[in-house]
Every structure is written in structure tokens, then in C-alpha cells.
Amino acid sequence: MQDKYTWAIEDIYQNINEWEKDYKKAEGMIDFSEFKGKLGKKDGFISLMKKQETVSRIIEKLSVYAMMLHDSDTQNSEYDGLMSMATTLSVKFSSASSFITPELTSLDDSVLKGYIADKDLSEYDYFLSSILREKPHILSENEEKLLAESGEALSGFRDIFTKIDNADLPLESFKYKGETIPMSHGMFGVIMHSTDRALRKKYFKKYYGAYISLMNTISATYTGSVKKDVFYAKAKKFPSALNMALSSEDVDSEVYYNLIRSVKKALPSLHRYMAAKKKILGYDKMHMFDIYVPTTDNAEIKLEYDKAYDLVIEGLSPLGEEYGKLLKKAHDERWLSVYETKGKRSGAYSVAVYDTHPYVLLNYQKTTHDVFTIAHEMGHSIHSYFSNKNQPYMKADYKIFVAEVASTVNEVLLIRYLLKKESDVKLKKYLLSYLLEMIRTTLFRQTQFAEFEEFAHGEIEKGEPLTKDKMCEKYLEINKEYYGKSVISDDEIKYEWARIPHFYRAFYVYKYATGIISALAIADRILTEGEKAVSDYFKFLSSGNSDNPVNLLKIAGVNLTEQKPFESAFKTFDDALSEFIKL
Numbered sequence: 001m002q003d004k005y006t007w008a009i010e011d012i013y014q015n016i017n018e019w020e021k022d023y024k025k026a027e028g029m030i031d032f033s034e035f036k037g038k039l040g041k042k043d044g045f046i047s048l049m050k051k052q053e054t055v056s057r058i059i060e061k062l063s064v065y066a067m068m069l070h071d072s073d074t075q076n077s078e079y080d081g082l083m084s085m086a087t088t089l090s091v092k093f094s095s096a097s098s099f100i101t102p103e104l105t106s107l108d109d110s111v112l113k114g115y116i117a118d119k120d121l122s123e124y125d126y127f128l129s130s131i132l133r134e135k136p137h138i139l140s141e142n143e144e145k146l147l148a149e150s151g152e153a154l155s156g157f158r159d160i161f162t163k164i165d166n167a168d169l170p171l172e173s174f175k176y177k178g179e180t181i182p183m184s185h186g187m188f189g190v191i192m193h194s195t196d197r198a199l200r201k202k203y204f205k206k207y208y209g210a211y212i213s214l215m216n217t218i219s220a221t222y223t224g225s226v227k228k229d230v231f232y233a234k235a236k237k238f239p240s241a242l243n244m245a246l247s248s249e250d251v252d253s254e255v256y257y258n259l260i261r262s263v264k265k266a267l268p269s270l271h272r273y274m275a276a277k278k279k280i281l282g283y284d285k286m287h288m289f290d291i292y293v294p295t296t297d298n299a300e301i302k303l304e305y306d307k308a309y310d311l312v313i314e315g316l317s318p319l320g321e322e323y324g325k326l327l328k329k330a331h332d333e334r335w336l337s338v339y340e341t342k343g344k345r346s347g348a349y350s351v352a353v354y355d356t357h358p359y360v361l362l363n364y365q366k367t368t369h370d371v372f373t374i375a376h377e378m379g380h381s382i383h384s385y386f387s388n389k390n391q392p393y394m395k396a397d398y399k400i401f402v403a404e405v406a407s408t409v410n411e412v413l414l415i416r417y418l419l420k421k422e423s424d425v426k427l428k429k430y431l432l433s434y435l436l437e438m439i440r441t442t443l444f445r446q447t448q449f450a451e452f453e454e455f456a457h458g459e460i461e462k463g464e465p466l467t468k469d470k471m472c473e474k475y476l477e478i479n480k481e482y483y484g485k486s487v488i489s490d491d492e493i494k495y496e497w498a499r500i501p502h503f504y505r506a507f508y509v510y511k512y513a514t515g516i517i518s519a520l521a522i523a524d525r526i527l528t529e530g531e532k533a534v535s536d537y538f539k540f541l542s543s544g545n546s547d548n549p550v551n552l553l554k555i556a557g558v559n560l561t562e563q564k565p566f567e568s569a570f571k572t573f574d575d576a577l578s579e580f581i582k583l
Helices: 016-029 042-072 077-096 100-106 109-117 119-137 141-154 156-168 185-192 197-213 215-235 241-247 253-265 267-281 305-315 321-332 368-390 405-421 425-461 468-483 491-499 510-529 531-541 549-555 564-582
Strands: 174-176 179-181 349-351 359-361
Touching (some): 016 077, 042 077, 042 119, 042 349, 042 359, 109 119, 119 241, 141 156, 141 215, 156 215, 174 197, 197 215, 197 491, 215 491, 241 253, 253 425, 253 510, 253 564, 267 425, 267 564, 305 368, 305 405, 321 368, 359 368, 368 405, 368 425, 405 425, 405 510, 425 468, 425 510, 425 564, 468 491, 510 531
């Protein structure tokens, strides 16, 4: 492999010997006991925070370097060892610094407010504001300790579901037209895109049949998980489990409710899409096992990596010269590991290192999907680059709530660019279908999940039993509402909730929907308003974790408590659908 297609990992450490020296340095610094009881004084607080940051930044470098070595060659046992050492060090660091939040919480409000107002401590103001905001939900030391210790006993529901879903689910292969068809979660996605309708139907029924056979166990597991969420919310004095989950990311509950209201209002657009898809496919009746099948043959953009990267730079030109130069810098300075090699981790990701620059892992193939993957992962990386460059360490790491915004903005801008320049009707249909499916699966589908989660937790909070039948009936009702009269909600689909692993991380899925809403609105503003919108977007990318994420999105012109961004996103969907139907 040519060096230019591999990571410049030496930008972090020249070699493992350097890594080991930093490891010993950090290991020797993990003792913060001298600061216990001294955080009520400004000097003590500053000294602690400076030392903690120094150690944290070293551990970040150690962890990312070890991970990148491991992901470059997962078969290398030495790299496994480095990963294990970095994890152990992180655990020691967390344990040694675990007293900080409780001690700060115990300080009088006036002390915390004084720190927040102090210009010398400006890099800690949002962190301290979060401590102050959470104070009403912090219990006594003994109560907090008891809740912490209960965590291990009450956190098993997700593990149980994982075992059911990956080990115990009776997914048995079957014969079809003389061939043995394997059954797995991965194959389910493949078969649902197959053009063989009879195979899709058979696979769909057998796949859901496996969940139905374990429905009593899965229902009890999920009900236990919901009860756990509600218990912690009550113990921490939150009005609801939803409120507790949103509070952890400093998001107002109005954002959640506004999402569900806005999407339900826009369901006629989804119904129109489903009706169009049914007509294009030529079906008298359209079933749930039909909704993923492509309406057009795959039209691939088959480009060598360097040309694909140039196309991404071209497509993102509305973001201006500075953004284009950063993309070129990342390419030329080897921020990316490009091609698949023996033992390399599959998939793609971006990872940030505060003291160097971000890195991107790819496994590039000459496909349309992989061209978009470049744009997506570089969106993450340049978001991290701007945040790290413009924020102090304590404010640089942005929240999960906004993590997919920049990556999706890039995808949308690239699609819009290709649609504008492309004359090949087949490719235009494919790109429009790509955009429509992105919005259907990320916006409509994830909001459908969010609505079900709210129902499930609400039942327990009202003191009502959360039974298997009640959950299935409610899910079927929601599914029918979302997909409309053009799609038959097959009996099996009422069990779909039972196979969603994200439900065991309560109120997480809605972030996918708010992320794409924000990205579509930002992309539309960039394309219509130009320089001012780009300037605002760069300010957002540079804001890191300096305020709550809803306020930070307002910098880019997106207010998720209002209707405007939702209207913008649904207009993009409607416009793409109209063009798709026309073609």
C-alpha cells in the first residue's frame, strides 16, 4: 500500500516507544487526592482542572493511537495489548477523578455562580453551569453511592436482549429454489432490497417468526428496562424518564414534542412517497417487505479514490474556499486510511485528537455509497477540526445530539450538486431515491420509534401494566398511521419494536431525526443565502460544547423549538419526490 493512502499516525507518536513513555508519564500523574476538599477555593479548583486536563489529553492520545494501530491490523496481538493498557489507564483516571462532580455539587450555589461569572474561569463556565443545573437531581452521598451500586444489577436488560438477539434467536436457514438461504440480521437487510418478491416475503415472515417465538421473554426484558428508566428518573427527582434522558444532553423536552408533532403533520408527504413507490413497482398491494426494494437499478459512480475525493471537494464548494482547502489538507497530509487491507477493521469512522488533527478510516470501493462515505466522514472530521481549533479542551468535544449534523450536511450538499450537474436520467433517479430513502429511514422511521418509546415509558409512569399485547397493538397503530393506506401493515410488523436494540438506550433514536432535520435546513440555507449562511455554519462548527446543543444550532439558523427547520426539511423531501415522480 502506498503511504499516501495510509494514516499519518506518526503525527500522534513516532513509534510505540514514545507511546510507552507517555503512558508511564500519565500513569504517574493519576492521583488527584491532594485536591479533595479544596475545590471551594478558586486556586484549588484551577490547579485541579489544569492537572486533570493534562492527564486527560495524554490519555486521549494514547487511546486513539492504540485504537488506530489495532484497527489497521486487528490480528496483531501487540496492538490488542496497547488497547487493553489504554482502557485500564482510562478506568484508573475515571476512578481517581470521580470525587470532582460530587464535591462541586456540594458547594453553595453562590460559589458556583461566582466561578461561572469569573472571566479567569471562562473555559469552565458551561461545565459549571451544567453542575449547577443538575444540582436538584443530585442526592446525598450515601444515596448516590447506593444508586451507583445498583447500576450493575439494573443494567443487565440491554445485555440480556443482546444475548437473545445475537445468540438465542432461532434464525435457521431454509431452502428456496434449490438453494440454501442463510438467515441473519445482515442478510435480512440484503434480502429486503432483493428484487425477488417471493423470497422477500418468505424471509420477512421467517425472520419475524423468530422474534414471535421469543416474544414473552423479549417483552419481559424490555418492560424491565423501561421500569429501570422510570425508577432512576423518580429517584433522581425528574418528572419523567424522558426529561431525565434529555437533561443529560441539556435539551429541552419541547424539542422532542415538536419533532413528533411536526413529523405527524408531514405524514401526507410520506404517504405520497409510498403511493408513488407502489405505482412505480407496479404492485396492486404493497407490503412492509416491499418498502426497501429499489425503484431504480443501482447506478454507480465508479471512480478511483483520488477522483472521488476531488468530486467531494467540488460538491462541497458552496461551503467556500476555506472548507475546500481543509479537505485538500486532509487528503495531502494523510488524515485518511483509504483502502481495505488484510486484518483491517471494516466500515468507516472519524476520530478526533485534540493535540493533532482528526483521522478517518475508510475501506474505499468504487461505488456511489463510498463516495458519499468520504463526504460523510470528512464532515465529522472538519467539525472536530473547527471545534478543537477554536475551543479550549473543556469545551471542544461536542455532544452526540449534534454529532451527525455536519456529516449529513455534506451528504445533502453533495447529492444536490450531483443532481444539478448530472444529465444521466438513470443516475438522477438513483440519487433522488438515495435522498428520499435517507429522509424516510432517518427522519420518519426514527420518529416513529421515538413515539413508541414515549408511549412505553408513559404507561409505566401512569402505573399501567406494559404488556406484550399492548405494545404490539400500539406499534401496529403507529405503523399504520406513518405508512398510510398505500402500504399493508402486515401482522408481523407489530413485533418490529422487539428487534430494535436502541430501545435499551432510552430516548436515543430521536437524535437521528433532529440531526437530519438540522442538516437539511442548514444545507438549504447555504444554497439559498450563500456567504452569510456559510459564516454562521462555520461559527456553529467552531462552537464545540460551549453551550447547550439546541442553542448552538441556532447559530447556524436552526431553532428546533420552532416549525421553520422542519418545514425546510419537508420541502426538500417534497421537492425531491416531485422530481422523482416526474422522472
